[in-house]
Amino acid sequence: MRTFILAVVALAATSFSATAQSVDQGRTVFRNCAACHQVGEGASNRTGPLLTDVVGRAAGSAEGFNYSDSMLAANASGLIWTEELIFDYIADPTAFLRTYLGDDNARAKMTFRLKDSDDRRDVIAYLASFRTAAAVPEAGFCIVNATDRTHLFANETREGARRLAELAPGERLCSDQTQAEDGIVSVFEDAEGFEGCSRIVPVGTAEELLDYAEFDRCRWGSHNS
Ligand code: HEC
Structure with a gap:
């Protein structure tokens, strides 16, 4: 990227400052996800959608994946996955969608929950390490x-x-x-x-x-x- 006008201010640091260590730990945590998800080169949709570039991606947008109606509703309302939102989502996907959509009948197709917040941070650092763009x-x-x-x-x-x-x-x-x-x-x-x-x-x-x-x-x- 060639910047012409130097109005570039560093992005405000979030709690998601990915360190090499958290990426490493996240790789281990990802074993929990790997039953359903693939990430990285050659990844494809399995039980869950492929997670390459999921940070910054529109929710429910992996091509060819058959999402739940609730995830498609989140997509239609413009949900973009930030690290913070994935952090909430993977703790309890159904609860997240109910809150986000304001719909008590919303249901996530992802049945797995990751409670531990350090594990969630690490696995997100790992996922973010695959993204090709900010x-x-x-x-x-x-x-x-x-x-x-x-x-x-x-x-x-x-x-x-x-x-x-x-x-x-x-x-x-x-x-x-x-x-x-x-x-x-x-x-x-x-x-x-x-x-x-x-x-x-x-x-x-x-x-x-x-x-x-x-x-x-x-x-x-x-x-x-
Ligand atoms: C038992 C299978 C399963 C496991 C284990 C699982 N997921 Fe999922 N995941 C899914 C399914 C199915 C969906 C699609 C949800 C829907 O359509 O409502 C999904 C969706 C997602 C999404 C949204 C993707 C998109 O394209 O919008 C993210 C992010 C995600 N999972 C992260 C994780 C992470 C991180 C882990 C491990 C901590 C994990 N998942 C573990 C099945 C799983």
Whole structure:
């Protein structure tokens, strides 16, 4: 990622500062999950969905996996897995979905619960070690270049904090943690002209650019236009 304007502030540290040690311990904890889940290179869906890149991924979005209705409802309402949310989810998946959806009849398809909070932290550090891109900041938003070419992107908060970067395919640019309710992401033709496409992105989510066309005719992940 080539950053043009150095407005890059380090993401506020969460309690999830993954150390090599917690990743190592998480590998051991993951044996509990491995009965149903795979992660990493060559992983596929089993009893549970594959967990590669799950941090920062939309809930219920692993391709080809047959999710519960409750998980699909969480997906429809825009749930993105942050480390904090996975931490709550794996302690009690059904309770998590009931609270999140505000629906006492919600049911998770995952029957396993991991109670110990250190184990949960470690296994999340392990999962996060597989992600190919950074997670969406809790109070921020991201743009992901899901096209097959490098483009110039910007994101801008309502307060006017702006970041501009050239992203290779698969890279993402996230805002830092702000109080913004939502933000604007753009893709530009070039740094001089500033012609391109823009979109409003809710906080806590990532928008994907699927295809860059001419002005305002880009294809985005959330809605096609
Ligand atoms: C007995 C099988 C089983 C075990 C063991 C299990 N899971 Fe799951 N997991 C599932 C299933 C099934 C789902 C899909 C849930 C749904 O559709 O409601 C799931 C979903 C998930 C999700 C959400 C993924 C997505 O795509 O939205 C995460 C995160 C997750 N599991 C993490 C874990 C972790 C971490 C462990 C180990 C501590 C674990 N699971 C252990 C079966 C399991």
